[in-house]
Amino acid sequence: LSSTNMAAAVGALDEAIKEYLLFRGYTYTLKTFEQERKEDKDKGLRALRYVDTITQCISRSDYNSLQVVWTQLNKQFIGRLNQEGQSMATKIETNILKLYLINATRQNKPDEVKAFFEKNSGTLQNRKEWKDWFALPFTKNPEENTVFKMYYSKEWYDTFTVTLHNFFSTLLALIPGPALLKFEQEHQKIQAIETENHLLHDQLASTKTSLAEAEATIQSLEATIQSLEARLTQTVANAAKKKSSSILITSSKTSSSKKQNLSSLQQPASGGDSSGPSVSPLKEMKPVSIEQGTSIRTLSTDAREDTPSGNNSELSEPLSPESSGATPFLPIDHTVYSEHVAPVTQCRFAPSATKVASCDQKGVVRIWNPTSRSTFSIIDTKSTVLSFDWVTQDGDNLLLLGGNDGVVKLYNVSSPSQPIWDVCTPDPKFQRILCVAASSTHFVISAANGGASHTLPSGQLHLSSGGVYMFDLKTRKMKNTVLATPQPIAATNCLALNHNSNLLVTGGVDGILRLFDVQQNKALPLFTVKAHNLDVMDVQFSWDETSIYSVGRDGTFRCWSIYQSGQKMAEYGGSSPLTWPPDSWHTFPDAPVGRLFAFGKFGSEDKYVLTCAPQEAAIYQLDSVLTKVMSMGGYSGPVTCVDWHSGRSSSLCVSGSADCSVRVVNLLKNKDNNTT
Secondary structure, X not given: OOHHHHHHHHHHHHHHXXXXXXXXXXXXXXXXXXXXXXXXXXXXXXXXXXXXXXXXXXXXXXXXXXXXXXXXXXXXXXXXXXXXXXXXXXXXXXXXXXXXXXXXXXXXXXXXXXXXXXXXXXXXXXXXXXXXXXXXXXOOOHHHOOOOHHHHOHHHHHHHHHHHHHHHHHHHHXXXXXXXXXXXXXXXXXXXXXXXXXXXXXXXXXXXXXXXHHHHHHHHXXXXXXXXXXXXXXXXXXXXXXXXXXXXXXXXXXXXXXXXXXXXXXXXXXOOOOOOOOOOXXXXXXXXXXXXXXXXXXXXXXXXXXXXXXXXXXXXXXXXXXXXXXXXXXXXXXXXXXXOXXXXXXXXXXXXXXXXXXXXXXXXXXXXXXXXXXXXXXXXXXXXXXXXXXOOOOOOOXXXXXXXXXXXXXXXXXXXXXXXXXXXXXXXXXXXXXXXXXXXXXXXXXXXXXXXXXXXXXXXXXXXXXXXXXXXXXXXXXXXXXXXXXXXXXXXEEEEEOOOOOEEEEEEOOOEEEEEEHHHOXXXXXXEEEOOOOOEEEEEEOOOOOEEEEEEOOOOEEEEEXXXXXXXXEEEOOOOOOOOOOHHHHHOOOOOXXXXXXXXXXXXXXXXXXXEEXXXXXXXXXXXOEEEEEEEOOOOOOEEEEEEEEOOOEEEEEEEEOOOOEEEEEEEEOOOOOOO
């Protein structure tokens, strides 16, 4: 309390005490209290009172009273001081006791001096400053002794009195006031709390009102959005129908014209010889034959009408359907993300598709919004990022990165300045993290060394050996070592987990697929199959997880049955448009391999795959043949990675390119599509 507030509080408290004493009938105490109150002009504690009390005890040689006063001071005030203050108090106490002994000696009270030493000998005999004072009772004329002479002088007494007064003045300024004087502070605090409480109640009522209004607005907006979506869908569908009708009418007219021209060509000229051989301008289409008794089907893409050489219409049109009839997808949005300054190597949607993570060859990972193209955060690793994957927990915020330093790092993309933790590969020989796949509880990595096992015709070197390891996401301890083959272990280029992370499929540089049951913690695979002549570049489970699809460096795209121990179900071979890697990509010998194809599924029958291709990403319908249904072009370089997130009625496709751009297309399923 300030001096003004202290005086006001003391006055109010004094009146309350007088009222209490009068109520209890303590008239003598009330009279004494009134008398002392009149003498107290400072309305508080005074250092002079304590000095007078101590000097009076000393002058009366009343050691017991002196001890009681000092003990009370030590309990209430001195004990609250810091170490330096308590050291000063000890020196003050020593001089008070010495002054007591000198005064008793002057008053010729040897019994008091003797009683003092008998009572305190156990406490004082080990203290250096009292060593010579035990001789005081036996010293004649102590005022002439060099040890005691100073304490008999008036100068020392006056100096000590001033020191004692200053000590108590400082002490009383530092100590808190008595508890009774805090009632005014407490009263003010209670008033402030009550005022704040009223304000909070008012704010709560206002917030509830605003919340109710906001909920009503949200409901209104949701209804408006649903209405707009329905109108947009209907408008786009009607536009597609009109476009399809105009194309069909033009096609019909062209067909009729061709038939008339064909008839005129087949009829002989007037007066000419009609016995000569007839020439048909149409080439006969021969079906592909399949050997009887084989369980393997060799499938090819559907026949296309030849186009003039040099026609590059797909590059000028970023989105172009491939059918003259109704298309299976209606593009409703197309955005381009151009923040990368190096070729894009990988791109992946977060589990709920609210974010996209894309990486380039300089090791810069960018997290961005697929709709607004705004960048959430940037992870600059200053090294090559060979692989990454989202962790399916914590609201699309956790991202695992694997590089060429043998370390897997977990980042929170909301604050990516430092990784949350990192894990090293168990084998120091394997420093390149070629692939990483994560679930909500664990993650799997493929690590390889930097040596070359063989050289492809293209000149690119392949890693010779490696290992596949599974770690617990929470404890970061290794749960399982998946031995791909007996020694030496072939390096694993790619791997994938199924939806519940019970099954793991890997594809190696030896062209072999291996399927593992990771829950049973078995090193031996459920089955192995020689899938491709060259190494496997990407592998994924099908949408229903009954089969596995793989793409090889030789360009083949194949399907393998899980339940029939890896039996080949289909092959999209020599005429397959799945060309990987593009020739220009060989100029980057350490180029990471991202996701080369991704599945989209609408309904129980329609099955589609998004693939990489030179200067475009293409969507094919998977049936007895690969039917190209849409091209997503506009690139000036090869497409290196893709991903597809399917929703109930619409889906998002993302594709990254060596031209440093990433494109996102929002597709709406055309319910009126009749294409098979």
